[in-house]
Amino acid sequence: MKQGNWLQSKKLSTGEGAPLAGGSFRVRSPLARLDWLPIVLAMGMVWRRRWWRFLIGGLNRPLIFLVIFAWNLGDKTTTATGSYLGFLVPGLVVMAAVSSSYADLVNWFTLRRTFYRVLDEYLLAPISNSSLLIGHVLGAGIKGFLTSLVVFLTASLLVKGFQFSILCFIQLLIICLTFACLAVAVAMVAGGDKDTLMFTNLIVFPMTFFLRHLFSGGATARPAGVLELGPAPDGGNI
Amino acid sequence: MKGAGSDTCVQEQPAVMIELKDVVKNYGRITAVAGVSFQVLQGEIFGLLGPNGAGKTTTIRMLTTLTRPTAGELYVAGYPVATCPVEVKKRIGVVPQQNNLERELTGRENLLLHALLHRMPRVERERRIEELLDYVGLSSRADERVQHYSGGMARRLLIARALLHCPPILFLDEPTIGLDPQTRRKIWDLIQLMNRDGMTVLLTTHYIEEADSLCHRVGIIDHGRLIALGTPAELKERLGNYCVEFLNEQGTERHFFATRSEAKAYAQSKDFDTVVRRTNLEDVFVELTGREARELASV
Numbered sequence: 171m172k173q174g175n176w177l178q179s180k181k182l183s184t185g186e187g188a189p190l191a192g193g194s195f196r197v198r199s200p201l202a203r204l205d206w207l208p209i210v211l212a213m214g215m216v217w218r219r220r221w222w223r224f225l226i227g228g229l230n231r232p233l234i235f236l237v238i239f240a241w242n243l244g245d246k247t248t249t250a251t252g253s254y255l256g257f258l259v260p261g262l263v264v265m266a267a268v269s270s271s272y273a274d275l276v277n278w279f280t281l282r283r284t285f286y287r288v289l290d291e292y293l294l295a296p297i298s299n300s301s302l303l304i305g306h307v308l309g310a311g312i313k314g315f316l317t318s319l320v321v322f323l324t325a326s327l328l329v330k331g332f333q334f335s336i337l338c339f340i341q342l343l344i345i346c347l348t349f350a351c352l353a354v355a356v357a358m359v360a361g362g363d364k365d366t367l368m369f370t371n372l373i374v375f376p377m378t379f380f381l382r383h384l385f386s387g388g389a390t391a392r393p394a395g396v397l398e399l400g401p402a403p404d405g406g407n408i
Numbered sequence: 409m410k411g412a413g414s415d416t417c418v419q420e421q422p423a424v425m426i427e428l429k430d431v432v433k434n435y436g437r438i439t440a441v442a443g444v445s446f447q448v449l450q451g452e453i454f455g456l457l458g459p460n461g462a463g464k465t466t467t468i469r470m471l472t473t474l475t476r477p478t479a480g481e482l483y484v485a486g487y488p489v490a491t492c493p494v495e496v497k498k499r500i501g502v503v504p505q506q507n508n509l510e511r512e513l514t515g516r517e518n519l520l521l522h523a524l525l526h527r528m529p530r531v532e533r534e535r536r537i538e539e540l541l542d543y544v545g546l547s548s549r550a551d552e553r554v555q556h557y558s559g560g561m562a563r564r565l566l567i568a569r570a571l572l573h574c575p576p577i578l579f580l581d582e583p584t585i586g587l588d589p590q591t592r593r594k595i596w597d598l599i600q601l602m603n604r605d606g607m608t609v610l611l612t613t614h615y616i617e618e619a620d621s622l623c624h625r626v627g628i629i630d631h632g633r634l635i636a637l638g639t640p641a642e643l644k645e646r647l648g649n650y651c652v653e654f655l656n657e658q659g660t661e662r663h664f665f666a667t668r669s670e671a672k673a674y675a676q677s678k679d680f681d682t683v684v685r686r687t688n689l690e691d692v693f694v695e696l697t698g699r700e701a702r703e704l705a706s707v
Contacts, residue, residue, distance in 0.1 A: 207524075208521060208524035208525045209525075211521075211524060212510065212513075212521045212524075215510075215512075215513055215517055215521070216510065216512045216513065219512050219513070219553075220512060286506075286508060286511070287504065287506050287508040288508050288509075288510060290474060290502075290504060290508050291508055291509075291510075291521075291522070291525075291569075292525065293473075293474055294472060294473070294474070294497055294500075294502050295497065295522075295525035295526060296494045296495075296497040296498045296525075296526065296527075297494075297525065298494070
């Protein structure tokens with residue numbers, strides 16, 4: 171229909187679910203038990219449209235670190251075991267996971283809540299608040315996990331011989347979900363971008379460094395660079 | 409009606425679609441809504457009029473479950489808002505004052521998202537999305553991103569989104585704010601069409617003409633209190649059906665009379681130019697809420 175004619179039809183159908191029929195649809199689809207799924211799908215739709223922007227945002231810092239170290243160390247075919255670059259990569263993967271899960275979501279969520287008011291659309295949907303939070307946390311967590319996987323794959327091109335265990339990937343996913351939770355919590359209470367920035371600088375930024383210690387410092391010395399879970403045994407740093 | 413403290417979601421008195429009982433909302437020391445009570449009946453277009461900061465949007469936000477009242481009881485479609493928010497949300501459509509569409513998504517995707525959130529079955533949602541895009545005249549632009557839409561298009565998409573899940577009650581918060589006169593009139597027509605199809609509509613506005621031409625009944629709210637309630641004709645009659653208007657040193661002065669002959673007699677008693685006309689809703693509004701601009705008055 172052309173602009174200008176838009177009012178000429180029109181009577182909306184008033185079948186089942188029509189205004190005076192009670193308004194709500196009686197649905198027995200499996201989706202009814204997955205209230206959070208539309209939120210994850212919506213985040214996916216937005217990210218799919220601008221995937222390059224989010225990917226560049228997530229990969230930016232880890233790749234700069236990688237390139238600088240690879241360049242300076244001058245050994246582009248270094249291995250995971252016993253090399254400094256091999257020691258660095260797990261930290262960069264975690265950094266990508268954290269920044270992608272936390273930093274992107276906290277800004278996105280805060281803007282959508284306080285400025286664009288997009289969150290009202292979700293709050294007006296007949297879903298529980300917990301579903302709303304789960305949807306956002308899962309959406310951001312999955313995105314952070316995928317970004318960190320891309321970092322890992324990119325790093326694998328420069329550093330040979332990594333063998334991440336399945337437990338390590340689970341740990342990575344937990345980190346992503348934890349920081350996505352933190353992002354939603356911060357964004358829900360923050361009055362604006364200044365509040366989120368303060369919280370990020372005071373709490374989250376130091377945490378990203380401490381989290382790096384979840385990867386054992388001794389991991390790089392182990393055969394084939396297999397990573398372990400557990401607290402940092404020492405103050406091993408970059 | 410069940411009390412607000414009730415745990416069960418039992419629908420009662422469907423003819424009263426919206427009801428507020430002594431509703432109060434405080435933000436710290438500021439009282440945004442101070443004991444408002446009114447009812448909206450099924451099939452009515454009810455307008456909430458008031459100057460900026462009067463408490464209109466807060467009232468709508470409380471009715472739509474977005475804000476909790478400090479005191480009082482609210483019922484929508486017979487359900488207490490406080491204890492049955494999900495039941496209320498299933499039965500309302502909301503057109504917010506601000507465009508809160510997902511700007512990165514297309515018009516169609518925005519509607520799809522809304523349908524998913526409201527758990528509409530696939531066949532039903534696809535049919536309904538096409539139908540509504542056609543209804544609001546956005547079929548040809550449905551696959552463009554919302555950030556490229558004009559204000560009027562975005563507003564129409566907001567209305568389509570609010571109607572998607574077939575709510576029996578529609579809330580519109582300043583539906584035509586910032587729109588050109590042509591688009592505004594189209595939105596008015598759309599609201600009347602929806603009402604003709606049986607929908608109950610509660611809208612807030614400070615465009616008097618809008619309330620006068622659209623609403624079956626209006627409530628005038630000021631400083632968080634409902635200061636007048638009735639049909640536009642009743643409110644005008646209360647003030648006097650005829651108005652004598654003239655300009656003096658203090659500004660424009662208006663006097664109201666029940667009959668034209670009384671108004672004419674008064675006008676003839678003045679030595680300067682006067683205008684005799686029928687009282688309009690704006691006269692009622694200004695007389696009740698005062699003539700001072702609110703932004704200036706609050707400085």
